[in-house]
Amino acid sequence: MQVTVLVSGTGSNLRSLVERARSYKISSVITNNPESLGAKWATSEGIATNVVARNTYSSKSHFIDTLLQTVSSTKPDVVVLAGFMVILPPVFIDSFPNRIINIHPSLLPSYPGLNTHQRAIDAGDTRHGCSVHIVDSGVDTGPILAQSAVDVFVDDTASTLAARTLLAEHILFPWVLNAWCSGDIQYNSGSVTYSELVAREANMNGFLLNSQQSV
C-alpha cells in the first residue's frame, strides 16, 4: 500500500509511521508549511516531498485545487493526516472516499478541534488520549478505528499532557495503519471490523476499538 502523508509541523508522528511501516510504504510527503520540520526530515530521508503553501495562491479554492492535484499525482492508496493543520473541504475528501486517515489528540467524540489537552484538564478529566479515525466531511467526526488512553495527573499542564499523549500517538498510529493496509481493520457499510489477530493485539496493548467491532 502506497501512503501519502500530509504534515504541517514537527512530524514526530510521520517519523514513527516511517520507522514502524510493515504493510505500507510512505512514498510521498506533502506539506502546507515550507518550514515544517517533518517535511524537511522526509526530504533528508529521500522521501519525495512537495510544498503547497497557502500564501502562494490567491484564493483558498486555488490552494485546495493544487493540494488535491498534488496529492492525486502521488497515486496514494491511503492519505494520512499527521498533524496537518488545514481543514479539508468536501471536494478533497470526496476524492478519496474512506481512504483518508487522521490522528487526533483526544478520545473522540470528546474534544474535536484544537486545544484538546487544556480542555481535558479544564474539565477535570482523569483520562485522555488519542484517536485514529477515517476522515469525513466534519471536523474530527469520522468513524473511529482505534484509540489509546493516557492518565491525566493532578499537576499536568497542557504541555505535559500533550507530551504523554504524543508518545501514545506514536505507538497507536502505525499500529492502526499497518492493520488497515493489511486488511485487518476494515470499514464497510458503515461498520468498522477487526480481524481476530488485531483484536488480540489491541487487547494486549490496551487500545480501544470501535464499539461497532465484530470479531
Ligand code: GRF
Ligand atoms: C499531534 O498531536 C497530532 O495528533 C495533532 O498534531 C500533532 C502533530 O504532532 N493532529 P507531530 O507533528 O506529529 O509531532
